[in-house]
Amino acid sequence: MSRNITWLNLGVIVVLAAMLLLGAACGPTPTPTKVPAMPVPPTPVPPTPVPPTPTPALPPETVVILQPGEASTLDWHKHCDMNAHEPDRNIFDTLLRRDMKTLEIKPHLAESFKLVKDTVWEFKLRKGVKFHNGEPLNAEAVKFSLERFVDPKTAAPGRGVVALIDHVDIIDEYTVNVVTKEPFPLLPVRMTSGHCGGNVAIVPPKYTKEKGDAYFATNPVGTGPFKFVEWKKDEYIKLEANTDYFLGPPAFKYLVFKPVPEPATRLAALLAGQADLIINVTPEQIPRIEASGVAKVKETTFGAFMIMTKITNYVQPGPWTDKRVRQAINHAIDLDTIIKAVLKGHGSVLGLPLEKEAFGKNPKLPEYYPYDPEKAKKLLAEAGYPKGFEMTIHCPNRRYLNDIEIAQAMAAQLEKVGIIASVQVWEQSVYATKWRLKQLLPAYIVAWGGAGLFDGDIMTYWAHTGSALSIYSNKEVDKLLDEARATMDPEKRKELYWKLQELLYEEAPVIKAWQQSHIFGVSNRLDWEPWIDNILLMYYAKLRK
Amino acid sequence: MTNSLNRVLKQDMRGIWGALGFVLRSPKATIGLLIVIVIVLFAVVPDRWAPYKPNEQFLQYALMPPFSRTGNPQSHMFILGTDQLGRDIHSRVIYSARTSVIIGLTAVFISGLIGVTLGLLAGYRGGLVDDILMRVADIQLAFPFILLAIAVIGVLGNSIHNIILVVGIANWVIYARVVRGETLSVRERAYVEAARTIGASSIRIVLRHILPNVSASIIVIATFGVASTIITEAGLSFLGLGVPLHIPSWGAMLADGRRFVDTSWWLAVFPGIAIFLTVLAINLLGDYLRDVLDPYVQMRRTLQQQ
C-alpha cells in the first residue's frame, strides 16, 4: 500500500517535470507538432501570432530604442563605442555628411568645402547655427573641435586616422582652413559621420572649456536635432527635440536609449510593446517579429560590416605562409551555403573585403575563389600538404551575426579537404587585446567597415605590414597602399587600388569575406527607415498616431 | 554434492539479489539508479547509441523539427530534430552526457575535498586556524565568480580543465562552512569529549567521530554540487565562457537554444530535459544515501519497524 503511493508519487514527479520543461518552453507559442513526411525545407514553423494588444507602457511623443550595451561616455571625441555613438549622432553634427542613397559627400554644418592646395582644405560654414546652449557655431568652434580631437592630451581613441591634421586656421567668422602635415585625400570622408574611427563632431568651445571634460562627458552639448536631458546609468539616456534645429524641429518630442544586453529580452520588449526600435535582431528572431502583428522587421545591407577571416603569412610559421595553401583554403569554403543556412540568407558573400560601393573597387576581378574542393585538394598537394594540416580559427564571442556558427561551418568544410580546423572563441575583451598583440594565429575573424569610409584606403588596416592589426606582410602591397594614401588625383588613386586588388586576389591574405544585414525590429507606431550603414539617425523618424 | 553447491549458490544469489533488493525496495532510489545507469552508458560509449557524430553538420537540414525524415532517399532521420548547423540533437544530447558527468563529478570532488578538509580543520581546531581559514573562505566568497571565470577561462581559453578548475575552486566554501558549523556543534558532544579524554588522536577523532556525523550534510551538498555544476556550466555558456565548441554539452546547447526558443523549441527543450532528469536522478540517489548513512534516520527506521 505504502509502496504504491510512493510509486504514484514518482509518476507525479515525472509528469510534472515534463510539463514544467515543455510547458515552460512552449508556453508562449503552441508546439508545432506536425510530423513532416517528405523532405522538408529547413524553415522554422512560424509561431501563431500574438493578438495585438495596446501598448500602454510606452509614453506618447517618446521613441524608445533598445541597444545591446551601455554607453561609455557621451563625449564624441573620447569613445570608440557603438552604444555611445547612436545617442551622440543625434546630439552632435559633423561638417559633412553622406547622402543616404548616392553615398555622395554633401555639406552639412559646412556649406561648402574645397581643396586650396594639396595640404590645405577650406570649409565655409553654415550661418545661424547654434549649439543647444546658445553658443554660435563658427570658425572658432571648428578649430577648437578639430584641434581638440588631434591633441594627444585628449587621448581620443580615433585620433590616429586624422593625425595628419596639423592645425586649423580661422579665415573669418564662417571660414576655416584645415592644414594637414601631408597630402590627405581622405579628409572630407573623415568629416562625415561614421562609426568610430576619427569622424570629428563639432563641440561648443566655451562650454567644453568652462565645464571641463569630465562634466562634458555626461552633459554633452551639440548642434544636433536632439538635446541631451538626462543619463541614468544602465537605465536610460534621454534626449529632447531641439526645436531650433537648423533643418527644422524633429517630428516627436523625446528620444530615449536604453541598454538591454540580452537579445531575447530586447525581442520580448518589442513584442510586449515596451520598445519602438531594437537593434541587432538575429535571423532566427525575424519570423517571430513578423508574426507578432505589433512590430515589423527592417533590414539593410547597405554599407554593412565586411567580416573577414584574416590569415597570416609571416607572424606564425606554418603551411599558411604558402599562398597556394591560402588559395586552397578559400576554394574549400562554400560561403554561399553557409550564409544561406546560418544567416538564413541575411547576408552576402563579398570575397575580397572591399565594399561594392567603395571608391577604388575593381569591378573587373572574377569571383573570389569559387567553391571547388577538388582544386583545393590539388593546391594543397602542390604545396606539399596532400594530407592537410591542423590550424585554429579564432572567433569573437557573438560580436557579429552568428559568427560562431559561421566559423564552425567553415571548419567543417575545411575538414573535407583534410584541414583540421578548430574554432577557438574568446571573450570580447580578451579578443580585442589579443588581436592587437597579434596573438590570434594563424587566422581570426574580424569585421571592418561600417565606418562610412567607403574607400580603398580601408585595405590598409588588414593588408599593410605597418598597420596595428594586420597579420599580413608584403612589400609590394605596402608600397601601393602608401602611394595611394598620398595621391590627391582621384583617377590615379583609383588605378593604384585596382592594381592592389589584383595583387591581393592572387595573394589571398583573407578567407572569403561576407557582409551581414543590419536587422532592426520596429514597432508599428514608428515610421523609420535604416539610414546609411546602421546609423540610427532618428531625425527622420516619425511616430504614427 | 551438486545439490549442496546449488544451495550455496542460491543463497549467494539471494544475497546479491538481497542487496539489490534493498535498493529496489526504495522506488525513488531505483529510478535514480536507472537514470544514472543510462547516463553513464551514454557517457561511456556514446557512439554505441548515437546515430550521428555530435559535430556532423547537415547545413541543408538546419533547424528540422523532431521526427524529421529527410534526404533522398529518405536516409536521414532526426528523432529530436536538428540545430542551427544541421547537427542531430539526439546525438548531441547523448554525447553531452560525458561532458556533464566529467565536469560535474570532478568539480564536485575538487570542491568537496578542499571544502571538507578545511571545514574539519577549522571546526575542530578552532582558534586562529579557524579564523584564518574562514577569512580565506570569506575572500573567496566575496570575490565575484564571474571575475574568476573571465580571468581563468577567458584568458587561458575555455578548455574543460579550466572550467572544472574554476567551478571546483569557486564552490569549496559551502562545504567548508557547513562542515565547520556542524563540527563545532559535534565536537562539543559527550562522545567526542569522551574519546578525547581516553586519549584518542585528533585524526582519529575527526575521522571516526566527527566525519560520519557531518557526512549527511556533505552528501546533500555534494548532490546539489553536481546539479549546480551542470547548471553553472550552462550559465558559463550563457556568458560565452562555456566548454569549447567541438565538445557538445547540455549547458551550451541550452544557452544556444535560447535564441531559438520562439521558433525552434526543440533546440533547448531536449538538453533541458536531460539536465532535469540527471539532476532528479542524482537527488533521488542522494536522498537515499543520506537516509542510509544518517545514523539518526536509521535509528528512527529501526524504531518504527519495532
Next chain:
Amino acid sequence: MTRYIVRRLLWAVVVLLGVSVVTFLVVYLTGDPTALYMGPEGTKADYELLQHAMGFDRPLYEQYWRFLSGAISGDFGLSLRHQRPTLPLVLEKLPATIQLALAAMAFAMAFALPLGIISAVKKDSLLDTVCMIIAMAGQCIPTFWLGIMLILIFAVQWHLLPVYGRMEWRSLILPAVTLGAWAMARTARLTRSSMLEVLGQDYMRTARAKGLAEQIVILRHALKNAAIPVVTVIGLEMGSLLSGAIITETVFAYPGVGRLAVEAVVNKDIPMVQAVVFVVATMFVVVNIVTDIFYVVLDPRVRLK
C-alpha cells in the same frame, strides 16, 4: 559578545584587503586594458600614448599602491570607460541590487521554509513529493532560462508585468523570482534534511513522550535546532545573491551592481572592477558577521571562548 564582534570587524578589514589584492592580480592577469580603449585604426604610437595616459606602463606594485592609497581616502579612481569617479557610480546602483537580493531572499524563504518543514514532517507523503518537486525544479533550471521563460509567459504572452528595467515595483517581481529560485531550492532541501535529522533525535522523542503537542514540538524544538545549518546557508545565499545577480540583472536589464560588474570586467575597467568588488565584498562581510552572530544566539554551545 562585544569582543567577539570587534574581533570580527578587525578580521573584516583583513578580508577586504585580501580581496583587493586578489582582484588586482586577477584583473592584471587578464592583460593590459589599453587595447580595448583604442580605435581599431590606431597606430602603435597612439597605443603607447594612451597606455601612458592611463598609467598602465607603470610597474604592478606601483599601480596597486596608487590604488590602495586612493582607496583608503575613499577615492577609487576614475572609471576608464566612463571617466567618472567609480565609487559613487557603484553606490548609486547598490540600492537596486540590495532591493533585488532582499526580494529574492523573501521569495525564497517564503517558499523554502514551509516547503522544507512540511515535507520533513510529512515525509514520503504525496505532499512531500510535490514540495520536493518544486524545490528540485528551482534547482535544475538555469537562471537565464528561467528568466527568459518568465518574461515570455508573464510579460509577452499575458502582458502582466514589465519585460525589463526598473521603472516601478512590478519590475521587481520577475527578477526576484528568477534570482530567488535557486536559493529557494537549496534552502528548502536543506531545511527538510536538518528537520529530519532533528526530528529523529532523543530529546525530540522525549519531548513527544512528555505529551507535548506535535506542533509545539516542531515549532519549539525541532525548528530551533534545525535552524543552524539553515542559517549558515541563508548567510551564504544572501552573499551570493548580492554578487550572483549578474545573470538575472543581464537578462532583465536590471540596473544593479551585477550589470556594473559585467560591464567593468568585460571592458577591463580596472578601477571600476575594484570599486564593485570592494562594495560587494563589504556587503558580504557584513552579512556574514550578522549570520555568525545569529549562530551564536541560536546555539550557545558554539560560543567561541
